[in-house]
Amino acid sequence: LAAAALWDVLGILLGGAELLFDGVKEHHVTLPSQSEPWNMKQLLVWIGQNLLKERPELFVQGDDVRPGILVLINDADWELMGQLDYELQDKDNVVFISTLHGG
Amino acid sequence: MPIQCSKCTEQRAVLKRPKTGQSLCKECFFIVFEEEIHHTIVSAQLFKPGETVAIGASGGKDSTVLAHVMKVLNERYKYGLNLMLLSVDEGITGYRDDSLETVKRNQEQYDLPLKIVSYEELYGWTMDAIVKQALDRGAKLLNVDKICTGHNADDLAETVLMNVLRGDIARLRRCTSISTSSGGEDVLPRCKPLKYAYEKEIVLYAYFKKLDYFSTECIYSPNAYRGHARAFLKDLESVRPSAIMAVLHSGENLSIKESVKMPVQGTCGRCGYISSQALCKACVLLEGLNRGLPKLGIGKHHRLHEKLLSQQPLSNAEERKLKAVDF
Ligand SMILES: [Zn+2]
Ligand SMILES: [Zn+2]
Numbered sequence: 501l502a503a504a505a506l507w508d509v510l511g512i513l514l515g516g517a518e519l520l521f522d523g524v525k526e527h528h529v530t531l532p533s534q535s536e537p538w539n540m541k542q543l544l545v546w547i548g549q550n551l552l553k554e555r556p557e558l559f560v561q562g563d564d565v566r567p568g569i570l571v572l573i574n575d576a577d578w579e580l581m582g583q584l585d586y587e588l589q590d591k592d593n594v595v596f597i598s599t600l601h602g603g
Numbered sequence: 604m605p606i607q608c609s610k611c612t613e614q615r616a617v618l619k620r621p622k623t624g625q626s627l628c629k630e631c632f633f634i635v636f637e638e639e640i641h642h643t644i645v646s647a648q649l650f651k652p653g654e655t656v657a658i659g660a661s662g663g664k665d666s667t668v669l670a671h672v673m674k675v676l677n678e679r680y681k682y683g684l685n686l687m688l689l690s691v692d693e694g695i696t697g698y699r700d701d702s703l704e705t706v707k708r709n710q711e712q713y714d715l716p717l718k719i720v721s722y723e724e725l726y727g728w729t730m731d732a733i734v735k736q737a738l739d740r741g742a743k744l745l746n747v748d749k750i751c752t753g754h755n756a757d758d759l760a761e762t763v764l765m766n767v768l769r770g771d772i773a774r775l776r777r778c779t780s781i782s783t784s785s786g787g788e789d790v791l792p793r794c795k796p797l798k799y800a801y802e803k804e805i806v807l808y809a810y811f812k813k814l815d816y817f818s819t820e821c822i823y824s825p826n827a828y829r830g831h832a833r834a835f836l837k838d839l840e841s842v843r844p845s846a847i848m849a850v851l852h853s854g855e856n857l858s859i860k861e862s863v864k865m866p867v868q869g870t871c872g873r874c875g876y877i878s879s880q881a882l883c884k885a886c887v888l889l890e891g892l893n894r895g896l897p898k899l900g901i902g903k904h905h906r907l908h909e910k911l912l913s914q915q916p917l918s919n920a921e922e923r924k925l926k927a928v929d930f
Binding site: 514515516519566567568570572575576577579580581595597598599600 | 605615618619626664757806807810833837
């Protein structure tokens with residue numbers, strides 16, 4: 501249905517997670533079009549290949565985010581939304597907050 | 604399909620609670636989070652009306668949330684506490700400046716008095732006076748009765764695990780207590796109102812309330828011993844969130860056989876203050892300042908204490924590690 505659409509996603513990194521992305525907190529991302537909708541699992545792979553600047557082991561673990569990094573999709577805990585299987589919608593807002601940094 | 608809040612059944616849920624698995628909306632989450640901390644404070648009788656309580660403030664997430672919640676609860680439930688923020692300026696350029704700036708903003712945001720104790724301030728005192736912990740010193744200056752700190756459930760579970768992994772029975776027994784009574788005339792009682800609050804909820808509380816906090820560089824390299832322990836707990840939590848509470852609960856309920864020999868709490872080889880290491884924190888700090896090695900007072904370098912005590916020079920490699928760093 502939405503095969504030709506592009507997915508515009510706003511990614512925000514907080515709590516120290518931005519330090520792995522050259523200190524940049526806001527990332528406006530246009531995902532390449534694909535036949536199936538993008539899901540979070542694919543987004544993580546894409547982030548790892550295109551945005552993550554250093555020490556990927558501090559952000560991803562296997563094909564998931566590293567435990568201790570919280571994920572919010574449109575300001576709600578992704579644990580309420582299917583986590584890795586969540587299918588991204590155009591204009592979604594994804595926030596990654598590290599809890600692993602000093603406080 | 605958005606999930607509804609299981610409490611009010613009206614609003615859209617924004618988080619799944621690690622403690623209970625409940626789905627809550629923002630407002631219900633704020634209430635539940637604050638009420639649980641209130642319950643902790645009341646049931647452990649952490650404060651008495653009229654007390655002056657210093658909140659150990661670093662500008663980080665835990666102490667920022669603690670300051671906010673303490674202010675809210677003190678007003679809502681009329682604790683009658685005189686609250687203030689207390690921060691230690693380690694006098695090191697770099698991230699500490701940013702965290703102090705955050706604390707200064709918090710002072711205005713929460714309308715709480717702030718006192719920053721600098722090592723310089725302590726430095727001007729007599730040798731004897733320096734040998735007390737900086738927070739205690741600062742608190743004393745302000746006639747504070749008690750200090751509360753932002754340690755959360757995840758921190759305490761990690762401490763339990765670390766003490767098990769190090770075989771440190773004495774600390775294992777003490778580490779989960781919610782408050783410590785005064786440890787001598789110059790050490791103030793301390794307490795941890797966030798003891799039963801999950802880190803996830805603290806971070807989300809700060810996020811949804813748009814609290815202003817500062818994150819430092821990753822404190823634990825994942826390969827350090829403590830980093831492994833932290834990562835292990837986080838891995839467990841991702842499978843079963845109640846693991847954090849379970850470890851904490853185990854720590855609280857361990858009883859140690861009479862026949863287990865406890866290490867005697869030692870004293871500092873230089874000044875005689877209570878210390879579990881050869882040198883107390885203040886003496887290490889002072890030594891670091893004297894030798895131009897400011898990091899000496901911050902990290903854990905007790906392997907170097909014997910050298911310091913006997914006035915031996917440090918090796919180049921040791922010195923390099925302790926110089927002020929490029930953050
Ligand atoms: Zn609700
Ligand atoms: Zn000493």
